[in-house]
Amino acid sequence: MNVIFVLWLREVKRYLRSRPQIIASLGQPLLYLLVLGYGLNRVAQIPGTGGYFQFVAPGVICMGILFTSIFSGIGLLWDRQFGFLKETLVAPVPRLQIMAGRTLGGATIAIIQGTLVLIVCMLAGFRPQGFAAIPQALLFMGLIAIVFAALGTAIGSTLRDMQGFQMIMNFLIMPIFFLSGALYPLANSALPLRIATHLDPLSYGVDGLRGALVGLVQIGGALDVLVLGVLATAFVMLGAWAFSRIQV
Amino acid sequence: MIKVQNLSKTFGEVKAVADVTFEVQAGEIFAFLGPNGAGKTTTIQMLTTLLRPTSGTITIDGLDPVAQPLEVRKRFGIVFQDPSLDQELTAYENMDLHGVLYHVPHKIRRERIETLLKLFELWDRRTSLVKTFSGGMRRRLEIARGLLHTPKILFLDEPTLGLDPQSRNQLWTHVKFLNETEGVTVFLTTHYMDEADRVAKRVAVIDHGKIVAIGSSAELKAQTGADSLEAAFLKLTGTTIRDEAANSADAMRQMARMWSRGQRR
Numbered sequence: 001m002n003v004i005f006v007l008w009l010r011e012v013k014r015y016l017r018s019r020p021q022i023i024a025s026l027g028q029p030l031l032y033l034l035v036l037g038y039g040l041n042r043v044a045q046i047p048g049t050g051g052y053f054q055f056v057a058p059g060v061i062c063m064g065i066l067f068t069s070i071f072s073g074i075g076l077l078w079d080r081q082f083g084f085l086k087e088t089l090v091a092p093v094p095r096l097q098i099m100a101g102r103t104l105g106g107a108t109i110a111i112i113q114g115t116l117v118l119i120v121c122m123l124a125g126f127r128p129q130g131f132a133a134i135p136q137a138l139l140f141m142g143l144i145a146i147v148f149a150a151l152g153t154a155i156g157s158t159l160r161d162m163q164g165f166q167m168i169m170n171f172l173i174m175p176i177f178f179l180s181g182a183l184y185p186l187a188n189s190a191l192p193l194r195i196a197t198h199l200d201p202l203s204y205g206v207d208g209l210r211g212a213l214v215g216l217v218q219i220g221g222a223l224d225v226l227v228l229g230v231l232a233t234a235f236v237m238l239g240a241w242a243f244s245r246i247q248v
Numbered sequence: 249m250i251k252v253q254n255l256s257k258t259f260g261e262v263k264a265v266a267d268v269t270f271e272v273q274a275g276e277i278f279a280f281l282g283p284n285g286a287g288k289t290t291t292i293q294m295l296t297t298l299l300r301p302t303s304g305t306i307t308i309d310g311l312d313p314v315a316q317p318l319e320v321r322k323r324f325g326i327v328f329q330d331p332s333l334d335q336e337l338t339a340y341e342n343m344d345l346h347g348v349l350y351h352v353p354h355k356i357r358r359e360r361i362e363t364l365l366k367l368f369e370l371w372d373r374r375t376s377l378v379k380t381f382s383g384g385m386r387r388r389l390e391i392a393r394g395l396l397h398t399p400k401i402l403f404l405d406e407p408t409l410g411l412d413p414q415s416r417n418q419l420w421t422h423v424k425f426l427n428e429t430e431g432v433t434v435f436l437t438t439h440y441m442d443e444a445d446r447v448a449k450r451v452a453v454i455d456h457g458k459i460v461a462i463g464s465s466a467e468l469k470a471q472t473g474a475d476s477l478e479a480a481f482l483k484l485t486g487t488t489i490r491d492e493a494a495n496s497a498d499a500m501r502q503m504a505r506m507w508s509r510g511q512r513r
Contacts, residue, residue, distance in 0.1 A: 006348045014336045017377075083332035090296050091349035092322035248298040 003093045004101040011072065011105025015112070022116070029064040029117045033057060033124060036183065046185055049216050057126040058210040059182025062144060064117035065110045066202060069145045070173055072106030073152015073239070077159055086248050099153055099243040103236065106149035107142065114141045128213045136212035143228040144205035150235035151201075157242035180206045186218045201231050249274040249401060249433045250295065255304035256457075257290050264290040266457035267304070272450075277427055277434040279448035281441070281481060284490045287457040288437040289329055292405050295435070296326055309400060325350075327394035329405040329437075331386060335379035339370055339389050342378060343396060350397040357396075364392040367418060388415055395422060402426070404436040408443060420447050441478040451477070455485045 015022070037053040037060075044052040079085040088098050118137075122128075128137070155168055179193075180202035186194060197203050198219075208224035211217040250272040257265040265287040272278040282288050293299040295306060297317040306313050313320040333342050340361065347357035365371040368388040378386060387410050394402070402423070408416045424447060426432045438444055444451055445465050452462040461468055461484050465477050474480040 002348055006345055010334065010337065010341075010345060013341075014334075017336060079334075082335060083328065083330055084334045085332075086298065086328055087332040087334075087346070088349065089298060090321055090324075090326055091346075092318060092351070093349055094318060247300060248293060 003091075003097045004104065007088070007098060007101025008105040008108065011102060012108055015109040022113070025064070025068060025113065026116060026120060028067070029060045030120060032063065032183075033060045033121060037124070046216075049214050054126065054214050055185070055210070055216065056183060057121040058213045059180070059206055060121065061114050061117045061141070061213075062180065062182050062202060062206045062209055063177055065114040065141055065144045065205075066148055066173070066177060068113040069106055069110035069148040070152040070155075072109060073103070073149050073154070074156045074159070074165060074168070075106070076102070076153060076156030077162065077165065080160075080248075085246075089246060089248065095244045095246075096240050099240045100236075103146070103149045103153050103239060106152065107145035110145035110149060111138070111141050114145070129215050133212045137209055140205055140208040140212055140224070140228070143225070143232060144202065144209070146232045147201055147205070147228055147235055150232065150239040153239035154235060154242045157239070157246050176200055176202050179203070181218065182206045201228070204228050204231075249276070249309055250278075250435065251305075251307040252291075252295075253305045255291070255294065255306060256302045257287075257294060257299065258302045263457050265294070265301075268454070268457070268459055270452055270459060270462060272433060272435060274433055275427070275431045276450065277423075277436070277448045279444040279451045280435065280437045280454060281439075281444055281451055282437075282454035283485050286454045286485075286490070288454060289405055291454070292326075292403055292435070292437065296324060296403055297321055323399060324401040324403055325394055325397060325399035326403040327391050327405065327407045329409065331390070333378050333386060333390060333393075336377060338375050338377055339365065339381070340374040342389065343393055346393045346396055352397050360396055364395055367422065368392045368415065383410055384412060384415070387411055391415075391419055395426070398426065398430050398432065401433045401435060404434065404438075406437050406439065408438060408440060416443070423447065441476070441481055445477040453481060453484050460484050 033056065037056050040052045040056075046052055046055045049055040076085065089095070091098070128134070159165060159168070179196050179200045181197055182202070186197055186203070189197070204219060204224040204227040207217060207219040208221055208228070211221050211224070252271070253269050255265055255268045256263065268287070268291065280288050280291065290299065294301050295308065295313065297313045297320055300314055308320045309323050311320050311323070334345070337345070343361040343365065344357065347361065352360065362371065365374055368391065370385060370389055370392065373381070373385070378389065381389065391407055394404070404423070407419060411419070420443065423434055427434055436444075436448070448465070450462070450464055451468060453460050453468070461471060463471070468477065468480045468484075469475065472480040472483040474483055
């Protein structure tokens, strides 16, 4: 338990110490929020949300969580490169605990980052449907964070260098984001796109969070929780397996 | 304490370690010498559960590192050849984290961290982030950290690389002290023959993945008719300079230097 805690603490400390990075990683979601949110607010009318800005804000929060959590997992690559990974790999601790500490740490900073994006959204004019929505929103933020932090750990365990990282970015992370329905409604889209969307884990997170914050549900809250819960378990197991296989 | 039989490790076409057999007794200080790229680090990585052997068997304190990695990890400590500190943490935090990973109880942990940081003259800088440290200070911190818990076997992979004579002296004095008082078995590699001569009871010389000689320093000198261990080493391994293949981690380290600030993740 102690081991999980110190490794969790390490991730959180590293995050809090890199303030420029916190601000820098707010930039991208903010850009989407302001450009798309304000830009399309007049043109795109989405029933049941009170404007495109209200619609896109939860998607932008998901974006912040997705990137932070998956990068924290891939941060393993940096630890490999700076050598710290070896220090944890030879320690007399089950690797499952090491992986758990790292993943929980990554998920925690992703939740913090998501909360920061939410606050920025609210400063920019986003209004959740009520404060009662917050606990439910946090549940979904937490689930998204764990799913993708674990996926990041699994990926980070198998990559050897940064070349692979570009591939992951372009062929995995960006598609996950764009196909998730974060930016546009799922209804009325073409069938192949709808299928792709339903295969995308983030779609369930976006749907759940949007349901909590602005009351627009396209898949269904209970199904969202179920799918995310199952995926979180599966990815944590996958990540733990991949992590236990690491050789230096 | 360590028993290695017909150990081999192949990376693609390259035979890094080829059919190596040796034994290290409990309580012994054993030096593993060889030119760059001879297979020293690869052997240590297999002994310390970081790499799986291609063939051959290893027994550490009666256990197989492939079958029971966790049990084996409980028995050794290691100072790596290349950096393994968390640069975004302070010196103290690095020590403390290590102590938790190795289950050193809180109170003892605090005392030992203080003793070791003072011994290696890092106590005044304990709250500084490691990334602000010079190369020598980082090296000292790695060594202090490696000595924080008292394992049955201590692996030292070129521990004195980049250390000044004062720190080197501290290190070997401390290692000898641990060996004599706690009976810690020490397995070390070094390029400084005088160190091996001074501290090691027995020496193995490895070249091109094969052990070319094994015995006490005096035996090796007698065997080659040389008057120092260094001369004996050169007679055994020749005078050509070796190249070491760079791995992807080295390439990335280089890239990281280019991208150093603000791009941590």
